[in-house]
Amino acid sequence: MNTTEAQTIGQIIRRTRLELGMSQYVLADRLAAVSGKPTMGRDRVARWERGSQVPRNEWRQWLSAVLDVPTDRLDRGAEVARRQNRLGHALVTGSTTASTGTARRAQGTPALLPVFRSRVQAGILAATLLNPSRAFSLSELAEEAGGSLASVSKESKILEEAGILYTRYEGAIRLIRAATDKPMLSPLTELIRVTYGVPQVIGEEFGRAAGVAQIALTGTWAERFAGVAGPEPESIQVRLIPVADEHPDVRELRAAAHRAEARLHRPVVFSVATKRPPAGQRGRRAPRTATAARVPRQRSHGPVVHIAPQSTPDAMPPTAEAWATGADVIARLNGGGHLELFSGPSADSRPHFEVAAHHLESAERVLASSPESAFVLMYQAAQAIGTGLLAAQGLRVAAGSPGDVLGQAAVAQFGPQFRQLELLRQRHLAMTDPSWRDNRVADIDVDGALPAIRALLKSAQDLTIELNLFA
Incomplete structure (x- = not known):
């Protein structure tokens, strides 16, 4: 069997991530951006890479977009991982001849200071010990430490048992702060300060x-x-x-x-x-x-x-470099006749955003009775968001242009979360193709994507406040 074909999805993710120069945290951050799911964290990427968990189909779609790996290759890698799991193989990311230290590092032991159990634990300590007068909720600690709520809850309980943190409750909210009265906190705080x-x-x-x-x-x-x-x-x-x-x-x-x-x-x-x-x-x-x-x-x-x-x-x-790169893409699309420049009252994003908001509200109303209709409304809302962004710059997609022009222009200028425009377009095309094996949409698919499109609309509205006409 071809070596590439025999790779597990964890090996594919890790190899591609390293080739792109990403850390696990950067990959998790990009996946959170494009999926609209802020709970996506580095610990999940680590589980995927070491094979203890296989990404669901939804996440394989986002991984395909972020890593630029064909979905079918990720699907084959997922099947290889499941088959090896069924056979009881222990999956370790990278070479099986790696030393114990290397294997541990691949599974998340921090390279900067391997004293701590994990980066999440180090992040919790950095947040609490360096802000001793503040109490953090679990969600705030998850944001500060870059981990999931479950991992932060587990690590904070371990630190509480060690006498490093205190916990109190305000109603149902669990608040956590440093145990500032403990003498051991002074040297530990200094260690955290000079590292994390x-x-x-x-x-x-x-x-x-x-x-x-x-x-x-x-x-x-x-x-x-x-x-x-x-x-x-x-x-x-x-x-x-x-x-x-x-x-x-x-x-x-x-x-x-x-x-x-x-x-x-x-x-x-x-x-x-x-x-x-x-x-x-x-x-x-x-x-x-x-x-x-x-x-x-x-x-x-x-x-x-x-x-x-x-x-x-x-x-x-x-900053300037990113805008310059975006400008180059826009200039190329404009020179190729795929984008047009225009001005006047039509160069206004607000009508497009109003349409997008209306479509999203309608999608929520019809979701339970007709997921396919809800998806079409959500897709149209995403297209309106992209069109509104370009309109604020005095740009519009020219008639007869390829369908991916809108997504290209948005991603080039405003970041990878706007890849959702192209992903939804491709999914919409699949829905209208009777030969496509997976052309039906379930309510869970739409329900999971709606928050991401709402977040995209908010991001677009924030961006257009500061946009000028493209020149």
Whole structure:
């Protein structure tokens, strides 16, 4: 049998993810974005990769979109995994001759500091110990630590039994905070601060500097944090994006670096990006792609701190470079006659968004009695959302253009969550093809996708506030 054909879906996911330079956290973040399901976490990706769980058909569709792997290949890999599970094979991601340490790392032991059970546990400790006066709900801790509610609940109970955390209840809400009266917390807090607490410290110190819009941790430290194997980082590299038309005071930035060095006990090296968005695009919100990892996301006072493992300037949170890439795609589609420029009263997104909202409400009403009708309404709502985004820029799809033009234009400019436009279009085409083996839609399919389309509508409405006509 061909080696590629014999791969389990976990091996396919892991190999493709590594080829694309993604960590498990980045992949989980992108899947959460395109699926509209914020509960998607890194722990689920880890279970898929090590074979303890096989992704359902729904997730294989999203994996296909994010990893650009054909769905049928993922389906075959899922069948291989099920067959091996039935035979009782122990599935281990990667080479079966890997050392114990390598196998553990593949299953999620943090490369930066393997003292902790998992990244989720480290994220919980970073959130609670570095914010000792605050009590967190389980959902807040899940957001901070980058894990599922179940994993956060399990880890926090273990830490509570160890005397590190306290739990109290307000009604049905479980609130968790650091056990600040315990003497062992002082050295543990220091250990967390110089490892998983780096994003918070950097955010606090550089966020105080005037004129800083975005902060990214890059280089070797970010690679270790994201789980990429390699040498111990000698310094912490920080890249700053200034507010448009402002120049942060270098002396203030140096002072921030010195304060951070004193707290983190290692050198902090910063650089300031010099590129600005083109004049017609200043003030726009950056597309919500998942270039930077959010694993775990500690609280910061000021700009959000992104973790960008690649050390190149392109690894920064998407700003001018991302807009330029989107502009190139739009220019190519326009030059090929697939997009048209227009202006006047018609260049207004609001009517399209109103139609989308109406379709989504109608889809909810008819879901129980007619899932197929609900799906068609949801598909039309997604198309209206994409059309509205382009209309705000004075763009529209030209007559006779390929069906995927709308999705291409939206993804290029606004991020991977807009791949849902093309996924829904393809599913709609399958519904109208009687030869397609899976052309029926169940209510659970629509019910699971509706929140994602609602979130897409909200994102589009937020984006259009700051969009100008495309030039």
